[in-house]
Amino acid sequence: MRRLLLLFVALHTISYANDFNPYWKVMKKLLDKLFKDYDNTISPYSTKSANFTWNSNASYASIGLMRSRLLSVQEREQSFSTATGAIMEWTDPRLLWSPDDFQGINHLYVRRSRIWMPEIVPCESTAVAPVTLFETNNVKIYPTGQVILLAYFFATHNCEIKADNFPFDSNHCMICFMIAGMYPDEMQLRGTIAPNPDLFGTGEFDYEVYKAKPVLSINYADGEFLVSSVFYHFVITRQPQFWVCLIILPTFFIGMLVLIGIFFGEDSHSLNGLVEVGLTGMMSITVIVGILNDSIAKSKNLSALGLFVFYDIMIVVVAIIVILFAHKLRRQLQHLSEKKLKIDNSNVFWLYIKKYGASTKIIRYILFFIFFTLHLINLIMML
DSSP states (O other), X not given: OHXXXXXXXXXXXXXXXXXXXXHHHHHHHHHHHHHSSOOTTSOTTOOTXXXXXXXXXXXXXXXXXXXXXXXXXXXXXXXXXXXXXXXXXXXXXXXXXXXXXXXXXXXXXXXXXXXXXXXEEEESEEEXXXXXXTTTSEEEEOTXXXXXXXXXXXXXXXXXXXXXXXXXOEEEEEEEEEEESSOTTTEEEEEEEEEEEEEEOOSSEXXXXXXXXXXXXXXXXXXXXXXXXXXXXXXXXXXXXXXXXXXXXXXXXXXXXXXXXXXXXXXXXXXXXXXXXXXXXXXXXXXXXXXXXXXXXXXXXXXXXXXXHHHHHHHHHHHHHHHHHHHHHHHHHHHHHHHHHHHOTTOHHXXXXXXXXXXXXXXXXXXXXXXXXXXXXXXXXXX
């Protein structure tokens, strides 16, 4: 039994080898046909003003977005980084053959470096780094001369990132590709996108295609020069949970505690105590201001979170000023009522002033309600 099994394996190997050799002879014949006089340094599309009609309607190179992963958003640098996978397609009329003449072979895999490729490059991008270098990657060639290349690369793209509504902001950004230098009637670039592209955001940002118009093609011609561009439109939306839980709500609670300390604390009858409570609250909020300073890009408009913190600071400052003024006014009215009652101790108005001027309980409740309402409105407007 063992000998029969070994014999079967040997016969299968011989059969396989015998089958592969004829295939490889046909393959070499096909490769000789395609690449014997092929020059990968020369474009076949130098057809403008030439007395030939095969490219009279111009040809297209295309790039199709398959997947993209958002790696980071650099708000200070006004850019975002992605890892993107795209399929590039073009037609080379020098790579034609009939499968019937070559035992049904209907596609080839060859090194990218062996064939000519239109210069499709990312535009508005920096630090482009292919995962697999184009020069060592394989391309797939069909009998019609169609060439397909899968490109996967890391890149940093420029984008105007606006933080006016931070941390509830949403920004529209583009990933751009272009082909330059050819006449419009020679070759242009067009873009496609997979029906359900694989898109991945980060822990802080959602990343999705702008569904209204995900792909935009623009051709710009200036005399002898053409720029054919494709823009993929993405929406980057921040997830605000971190900022709400660790910045906005703590700021609100700190302000609320400061207001309680100002109006109802043990030191609320002492001017120095009021100032100390206010300064302590201000120092706590200053730490949050430092966090915002390190996180948000500088711009001419203050962000929504920046305005929230600023208004909170102003509410605390004004509350301290008002309670200090109320203390001073109460003492002056109490002193004045005593003087008036010495002259006329039956005056109802000054008796009322003396009675309620001795205690600040009512005025404190009123002022606390006013400032806490402002504080609460500030939070509601933020959220």
